[in-house]
Amino acid sequence: MSTDIFSEIADTGYRENLEDINSEEFFKVIKSRRSVRVFKDEPVKEEDMQKILDAAVLAPNSSNLQPWEFYWVKNATKKKALVEACLSQPAAATAPELIVCIARTDTWRANSKTMLNLLNEKEGVPAAAKTYYEKLVPLVYTQGPLSLFGFFKRIAIFFTGFKKVTPREPVSNSQMITWATKSTALGCENIMLAARALGYDSCPMEGADSKRIKDILHLGSGAHLVMVISIGKRDEKGVYGEQIRFDRSKFIKILE
Numbered sequence: 192m193s194t195d196i197f198s199e200i201a202d203t204g205y206r207e208n209l210e211d212i213n214s215e216e217f218f219k220v221i222k223s224r225r226s227v228r229v230f231k232d233e234p235v236k237e238e239d240m241q242k243i244l245d246a247a248v249l250a251p252n253s254s255n256l257q258p259w260e261f262y263w264v265k266n267a268t269k270k271k272a273l274v275e276a277c278l279s280q281p282a283a284a285t286a287p288e289l290i291v292c293i294a295r296t297d298t299w300r301a302n303s304k305t306m307l308n309l310l311n312e313k314e315g316v317p318a319a320a321k322t323y324y325e326k327l328v329p330l331v332y333t334q335g336p337l338s339l340f341g342f343f344k345r346i347a348i349f350f351t352g353f354k355k356v357t358p359r360e361p362v363s364n365s366q367m368i369t370w371a372t373k374s375t376a377l378g379c380e381n382i383m384l385a386a387r388a389l390g391y392d393s394c395p396m397e398g399a400d401s402k403r404i405k406d407i408l409h410l411g412s413g414a415h416l417v418m419v420i421s422i423g424k425r426d427e428k429g430v431y432g433e434q435i436r437f438d439r440s441k442f443i444k445i446l447e
């Protein structure tokens with residue numbers, strides 16, 4: 192299967208206007224985002240929650256297969272159960288709103304078909320883009336029962352990889368969880384930054400009972416809890432201390 196689609200430059204004729212960005216404001220948003228554990232008893236505006244959710248699904252995502260779902264749990268009974276499933280952490284219990292962020296390993300096939308239908312409706316879409324969704328996507332993301340197909344792909348990749356630069360993952364159902372989680376986590380960051388930009392705060396939580404949360408949302412085995420995010424106005428005692436990060440040289444490596 193050719194991977195030329197990755198190496199060829201396609202000029203589709205599409206051009207997009209770039210908006211000016213106030214970079215100072217942008218970095219203010221990044222720097223003022225903190226994990227807030229206590230929220231004020233103040234509502235989040237409906238329109239702001241919708242903007243925050245819209246930001247989530249604008250995140251970049253693998254093959255544009257959008258392997259995520261974001262559940263804004265408004266229902267009072269479900270929200271109470273969700274707070275309990277988040278170990279009744281104050282970050283959940285005091286939060287006016289909660290969003291459950293789910294990675295999906297079972298929606299890529301349907302989403303690929305939707306993408307292909309959309310591409311077929313558009314003018315001037317390169318044939319390679321359609322072939323990508325028709326041929327490459329099923330080959331790359333199908334793993335089969337017990338990851339058996341993935342196992343055969345892994346062996347084939349092992350040998351072709353000697354001669355050729357080859358994408359190697361995902362080749363198992365568990366790697367599919369990593370695959371979907373990467374994209375979903377980017378949506379999560381968008382949620383938290385959008386909340387901050389709109390004057391709210393957030394707390395990401397993985398201290399939660401994933402099985403109970405999936406039961407609350409009636410989700411099956413193709414759904415994987417990435418995190419629950421609380422949204423609200425920060426209480427003045429909501430941030431527990433100064434932001435701590437180790438020396439940047441520990442994590443940032445510049446290869447010259």
Ligand SMILES: Cc1cc2nc3c(=O)[nH]c(=O)nc-3n(C[C@H](O)[C@H](O)[C@H](O)COP(=O)(O)O)c2cc1C
Pocket residue numbers: 224225226227228280282394395396397398399418434435
């Ligand atoms: C995936 C993930 C899971 C987290 N889970 C929790 C959690 O369950 N409860 C909590 O209070 N904070 C949780 N946090 C927040 C982290 O503790 C916090 O991001 C970290 O201490 C750095 O602080 P800062 O976000 O204020 O910079 C989580 C963060 C991430 C990214």
